[in-house]
Amino acid sequence: MAIGDVYEVEACEDVHYVDTGMYDVPEYGSVYVVDAERPALVDTGLGTNYERILDAMDAVGIAPEELEVIALTHIHLDHAGGAGYLVEECPNATVYVHELGARHLVDPERIWEGTKGAVGDQIEFYAEPKPVPEERVVELTDGDEIDLGDRAFEAVHAPGHAPHQVVFHDPSIGGVFTADAAGIYTPSTDEVHVTTPPVNFDLERALADVETIRDIDPETLLYGHFGPAATADRLDEYAEKLDEWVAAVAEKRAELGDDEAVADHFVETVETPEIWGERKASAEVAMNVRGVLVSLDREE
Secondary structure (H helix, E strand, C coil): CCCCCEEECCCCCCEEEEECCHHHCCCCCEEEEECCCCCEEECCECCCCCHHHHHHHHHHCCCHHHCCEEECCCCCHHHHCCHHHHHHHCCCCEEEEECCCHHHHHCCHHHHHHHHHHHHHHHHHCCCCCCCCHHHEEEECCCCEEECCCCEEEEEECCCCCCCCEEEEECCCCEEEEECCCCEEECCCCEEECCCCCCCCCHHHHHHHHHHHHHHCCCEEEECCCEEEECCCHHHHHHHHHHHHHHHHHHHHHHHCCHHHHHHHHHHHCCCCHHHHHHHHHHHHHHHHHHHHHHHHHHC
16 A cells, blocks of 8 residues: 555445555545545545645546535544635535535634644644635534435534534445544554544543444444454454543643643653554554543543
8 A cells, every 4th residue: 555546445436545645654644535426525634735636536537627516524634624625626516515515614713723733743744724615615403405316425423523514424335434432453464553633532422422423333444544344353452542532631631730741741652553663653642642631621
């Protein structure tokens, strides 16, 4: 697997995905191209190197003017940062997003400032988001469907990672586009990793989101980070890891009493996929620690 490569999802007809090279590493950011009667993208990446998504569409046989649907799982910029760039290139595309996130697409200044605070020096990998014209945004709520002609996406609210997050269920392929609700998957290691960034992570809701996906009973999980995997026992594995992770961070905070020391401890001790490299892996762990700490503060 390499940055920019386009892959067919063997278990899901007419679904492909591209490695967007998010944070300049492979196996972290994926965007899905769905070759339906109304062609669709699921998510748009950071906005950086959005041309890789256009190239992926071309590889699948979808011209920019043929794209009709951009389905966003949520408005965090690693999933929605490219929306404004792509609507400029794809004049007939409509952006579908949960109703709580729509205003941040039309006016992205607040989400841009919040992202800079959350990711620190990793902001160098981002492109400042472009506004999406309001008339090209459709708001979704739980249970709404996006008509793709020969199939449909059902939007299922999954607010544990962020209040504006949905997952998309496509019954025609037995798959769920999981956003961040089922964790992060690395195919090279066949492992699931936690994702608990600030500011909205909520353990109880995140575990409920896992149950929501389990109740759908998909055959395939289509991870935003990264790529597809057979469901198997991955949901059980993720719920267990998530619970253990939050408990470990809470215990270490009680022991050390200093949040920076807590973050340093986990950066030094958590095993991360080698393919991400040291810089991205360290930043990922530190961000996830901060998300748990913020959620603990909120509970208090």
